[in-house]
Amino acid sequence: MNKSTKTEAEWAAVAQRLQLDALSGALRTLESQVDVLESESARQCDQLSRLEAMIEQIHADADSERPRAEGRTSADVAAHDPPSVQETRVDRQPTDPSGDLVLPDVGGNWESYLRNVERYIADHGIEVTGDPLSQLVPPHLAAEIRRRFAAEFRPAPWDRWDLRMVALAVLVGAMTDYLLVATPGGSFKGQPQRGSPLTAWMKEQSKKLAPMKGSDDLERNAFQQWIAELTTAAEKWAKVPYDVIIPKVGLTPNVHRLAALGHDPLFGLVFGVGDILSGTCRFIDKSGAWRVIKVPGHGGTSNVLEAMVKVVIHGFSDVFTPQGLPPPFLAPFQLVSSKSGFTLREGGDPVPVKDVARYMYGNGYDLRHFMTMKISPAIAELILWAYHGIRACATDSESSEVETSERLKREQMQALTHGALASANILKTALYGWNPMAINLAQFVTLAKRMLSLMKLAAERDGLLHQRLEDGWKALLAERLIVG
Numbered sequence: 001m002n003k004s005t006k007t008e009a010e011w012a013a014v015a016q017r018l019q020l021d022a023l024s025g026a027l028r029t030l031e032s033q034v035d036v037l038e039s040e041s042a043r044q045c046d047q048l049s050r051l052e053a054m055i056e057q058i059h060a061d062a063d064s065e066r067p068r069a070e071g072r073t074s075a076d077v078a079a080h081d082p083p084s085v086q087e088t089r090v091d092r093q094p095t096d097p098s099g100d101l102v103l104p105d106v107g108g109n110w111e112s113y114l115r116n117v118e119r120y121i122a123d124h125g126i127e128v129t130g131d132p133l134s135q136l137v138p139p140h141l142a143a144e145i146r147r148r149f150a151a152e153f154r155p156a157p158w159d160r161w162d163l164r165m166v167a168l169a170v171l172v173g174a175m176t177d178y179l180l181v182a183t184p185g186g187s188f189k190g191q192p193q194r195g196s197p198l199t200a201w202m203k204e205q206s207k208k209l210a211p212m213k214g215s216d217d218l219e220r221n222a223f224q225q226w227i228a229e230l231t232t233a234a235e236k237w238a239k240v241p242y243d244v245i246i247p248k249v250g251l252t253p254n255v256h257r258l259a260a261l262g263h264d265p266l267f268g269l270v271f272g273v274g275d276i277l278s279g280t281c282r283f284i285d286k287s288g289a290w291r292v293i294k295v296p297g298h299g300g301t302s303n304v305l306e307a308m309v310k311v312v313i314h315g316f317s318d319v320f321t322p323q324g325l326p327p328p329f330l331a332p333f334q335l336v337s338s339k340s341g342f343t344l345r346e347g348g349d350p351v352p353v354k355d356v357a358r359y360m361y362g363n364g365y366d367l368r369h370f371m372t373m374k375i376s377p378a379i380a381e382l383i384l385w386a387y388h389g390i391r392a393c394a395t396d397s398e399s400s401e402v403e404t405s406e407r408l409k410r411e412q413m414q415a416l417t418h419g420a421l422a423s424a425n426i427l428k429t430a431l432y433g434w435n436p437m438a439i440n441l442a443q444f445v446t447l448a449k450r451m452l453s454l455m456k457l458a459a460e461r462d463g464l465l466h467q468r469l470e471d472g473w474k475a476l477l478a479e480r481l482i483v484g
Helices: 003-062 074-080 083-088 110-124 132-136 139-153 160-181 197-206 222-237 268-278 304-318 331-335 353-362 367-373 375-395 404-431 441-483
Strands: 280-284 290-294
Touching: 160 197, 160 367, 160 375, 160 404, 197 367, 222 304, 268 280, 268 304, 280 331, 331 353, 367 375, 367 441, 375 404, 375 441, 404 441
Parallel strands: none
Antiparallel strands: 280 290
C-alpha cells in the first residue's frame, strides 16, 4: 500500500468513524424513546386495569348487566370515557434521531466513494490534518499503541552509561589519532612534522620485504628473506599495462600508482582487471581529467581469472616499496578541481583538491599509514562493542537476538562516536598547522560506513513496520468479511 492509498484510507476511516458515532448516537436516542414509550404503555395498562375493575364493581353494586361493546363506535367510547382516562392520554410525536445523519454515497467504485468522502469531510468540517490514530481510537488505546510502537520500533532510550561510553570512546580515539597516528612525517611549509611511530616502523620493516634490487646489504631473518624473494618473483611475473611512467600526462614516478586506478586496493579489482584484459591504462591525469591510453607491448587477454590474480600479485609486489600503494578512496579526489582551502607552501594560495591528493600520496600518505589511521576508529568501536557485550551479559537476556530498538541505539552510538572523532580530527589538522597529511581518511571512511549502516537499519525498521501495518490491514479486512 503506497502513501497516497494510505492517506485516502485514513480519510475514509475518519469519515466512517464520524458516521459510526452519529449512528451510535441515533441508536441511543431510539433506545431512550422506546424506554419512554414502554414506561408510558405500562402505566396506561395499569390505569386501564384499575378502570376495568371499577366498572365491574359499579355494575355489581347496581345489580345491572354490563352492556356489550357491539355497536359502539370509537366516538361513543371517547364520549363516555372518564375524564381521568382522557387526561392520561399522551399525544407525543417521537423525534427522528437520523435527521442530522447524512451518510456519503458508497458509489460504484473506490474512486467515487473517495469523492463522496471528501465532500462529506468538507461539509462536516472534519479535521484530517491531525493524527488519525487519536480520531479513530479512544485515548487510552492510542496511548497503548504509541507505547508499543516506541518499545518495538524507536531507538532504545539512552542512559548515563551510554553517554559515558561514547565520551570515553571519543576521548581515547582522539588521543590515539593525535599521538599515535599523527602524520606520515616529513616536513610541511618548511617545518618538521611529528610522524607516526607505527607508520615509521612499518616503512622501516618494508625495506627488508620489498623486491630485492641487485645485491643489497640489508640483514634479513629467514621469514623476511622468504617474503623478499616472493615480492621479487611477483614483480617479475606480474607485469601489468597500468604500471607505466609518462611524466608529461601526470604518470610520474611519485604518483603514478595514485593516478592509475589499477593500483588502488579496492578499485584495482575493477579497473586493473579491465586494463589487463584490454591492454590499456586508465588513469587521472595531472589536470584532473579521466584518460585511457593504449600501452604498447600489452595486447590484452581474455582470461579474467588470470587478470585478477595479476592485479593482486602486482599489488603485493608494490606494497612494500618505498612509495607503497595508495590508500583506498584517495584516488577519486584527483577528479575534484575545486579549491581545497589548503595551502602547500608558506604564503601560497589555496590549491585544488586534486593537487592536495597528489601531494599527500607523494609525501608518504600511503596504504601503510592508512593501516595506522584505522587504529583510531577501531579502538573506539572496540570500546563500544565491549561495553555492549558486558551490558548484555549483565542483563542475562535469554534471547540472543538483539531487538530492533536496541540495534538502532547501538548504531546511533556508533555514528555519534565517529562523527565526534571526525570533528576531533579536523581540530587535530588545525593543531598541525592545517597540514592535509594530518587528515585521518580512515576515520571519515568509517563514519560514512556507519551512516550508511544506520540508514540501512532505519530502512529495515520501516519495512518491518509497513509489513506489520499490511498484516493488520489484511486481518481487519478478513475479520470484516467473516462478520459480513
